[in-house]
Amino acid sequence: MRISVDTDRCVGAGQCVLSAPDVFDQDDLGIVMVLAEPADEPAREAARQAGVICPSQAITVGES
């Protein structure tokens, strides 16, 4: 799984941090950062969900 984030689009709502706390965090400015690639299937599912609910479509989850 490949996760990329577009920090210019991010509006800092923190939905990704709530959905997949092991994968995403917010930096000191409140902007998304990727902590680590998801390690197992539940974490992958959480990352996919974050991609769907992010209000600014700043998260792209590639399955390969």
Add this chain to the structure above:
Amino acid sequence: MTTVDKCPVAFPLRQPGQSFPPPQYLQFREQQGLVSTTLPSGEHVWLVTRHEDVREVLTDPRISSNPSHPGFPRAAKTGGVPSQDEVPGWFVALDPPEHGRFRKTLIPEFTVRKVREMRPAIQQIVDERIDAMLAAGNTADLIADFALSVPSLVISTLLGVPHADRDFFETRTRVLVTLTSTDEQRQAASKALLRYLNRLIVIKQKRPGDDLISRLLADGTLGKQELSGVSMLLLIAGHETTANNIGLGVVTLLSHPQWIGDERAVEELLRYYSVADLVAFRVAVEDVEIGGQLIRAGEGIIPLVAAANHDGTVFERPDEFDPGRSARSHVAFGYGVHQCLGQNLVRVEMDIAYRTLFERIPTLELAVPVTDLPIKYDGVLYGLHSLPVRW
């Protein structure tokens, strides 16, 4: 296509005695998705009901949040509450890129981590309100005595309003959300609050503290006028919205006690009640097609978040309160660049409020039958006028 003539729905659709969300939402969603209707002001607007379409409206760059565009819906009686035309810093009414300067400056204050750090302060506010209720007897109006106070005290703490001024701050904000206030009273209260905030900013310039206003002054991106407008927006956006959710949530948890203390209940309550159904107003600035319907430049759009949050194609058995479901894709906080800035703060406030209320007052119960609770059919936000309880 559905035209106004064929579907002359009155607006707002909420009627006394009706369930929420209004049954017409289901009908619209399943039939045509978008419905053209007429506001009390006589303007035509599009109501948008499907989850997918609502998300599209709230992210399409051809659709604007700026009320100075012709055709912007004027349904809401703002009742003396300032708008961006009068208050610089009212960034919920700005489009990108201007909006981004405000949003980027504010998000460090509302991150998941930052809000978690506020938990002890919020807990203390909640405890003090409960102490006061317990000291006053064994009955209360949970809206007036608790639900409205907590968010206003939380915002005043965040902004750095000194303890001694909290009463002043609370009584003025209370006027703004009381339906029986006259427009003159509201205007006076909002002017007094803006004056107060301007003064507070001058004081914080001289003696900075550990608060939002001091930090934003040090940051320097926003001017002083903008900063007082932003503070006012935070206060108004986060007050009655949060209070209504706290009140409705208490009623629901009283009949679903197995979910008390479970964080998932908070997310489901946000979805289920969608109190800000009539908040995210928009206007098309270019022709745009949404859900197969052409919307012309200059036509107003109201994405009904309660309709979207009860869309059966996204949420199974949508009219059932079921915190076990995954409710996170709800649009109760809107969607797109304006998605609620205070959402993580709300989640924590609601969680602490419910946990602490039911823990400290285990015998809490309604003092009137649930069917007698006075629902705000007439307000912009869905909620209860009062919530009589006893213990």
